[in-house]
Amino acid sequence: MATVYDLFLSHNxxxxxxxxxxxxxxxxxxxxxxxxxxxxxxxxxxxxxxxxVIRTCRAAAVFVGQSGIGPxxxxxxxxxxxxxxxxxxxIIPVLLPGAPTTPDLPLFLRQRTWVDxxxxxxxxxxxxxxxGTTGKKPRRKxxxxxxxxxxxxxxxxxxxxxxLKGRDEELRKLSESLEAGGRTAIVQHKPLYGLGGxxxxxxxxxxxxASR
Numbered sequence: 001m002a003t004v005y006d007l008f009l010s011h012n013x014x015x016x017x018x019x020x021x022x023x024x025x026x027x028x029x030x031x032x033x034x035x036x037x038x039x040x041x042x043x044x045x046x047x048x049x050x051x052x053v054i055r056t057c058r059a060a061a062v063f064v065g066q067s068g069i070g071p072x073x074x075x076x077x078x079x080x081x082x083x084x085x086x087x088x089x090x091i092i093p094v095l096l097p098g099a100p101t102t103p104d105l106p107l108f109l110r111q112r113t114w115v116d117x118x119x120x121x122x123x124x125x126x127x128x129x130x131x132g133t134t135g136k137k138p139r140r141k142x143x144x145x146x147x148x149x150x151x152x153x154x155x156x157x158x159x160x161x162x163x164l165k166g167r168d169e170e171l172r173k174l175s176e177s178l179e180a181g182g183r184t185a186i187v188q189h190k191p192l193y194g195l196g197g198x199x200x201x202x203x204x205x206x207x208x209x210a211s212r
Contacts, residue, residue, distance in 0.1 A: 009061055011063040015065035021121060022063075095115070160202070171203060
């Protein structure tokens, strides 16, 4: 059974280094791209193999670089556009680094939303190719922000945060007491009191850190 590829990479041979870099990046994004230099079987007619992939691929990217669309790429593009009509596969124009500011795209390719990599092969650009291929926009994992310096304050201790155990109810009641009347403060008629060491200082400190 023939392999079905996610994305046929149609390109001018002069742009092969950039397209190969993109192919490697797409593989890391769990796509299965078809690139001639990596997938043609030695000793066989390369046109026959390319035609088979064009007939069965799920999507295609047509790359446009500084030298424009090459002769064989033009033939591939025509066959791919035919597949776009008959099989409803997406055809993604991709502008490579060095492509003209105003690219001269063929009419039927110009009508499709392109991916612009003229300023570099970026993660966002690669994600756009994946999106066009699969129909699903990749979700980028956001890096957790590094903790910054503590803000200026006059609190006597740094926060314990998760190290403070078993006092959630007391903290909740303290918050409700302070917030019931909007702006308020701990005053003498509502003191926190008790034996030393039971949290009469720590609870207000933790509340202050939590609410800033």
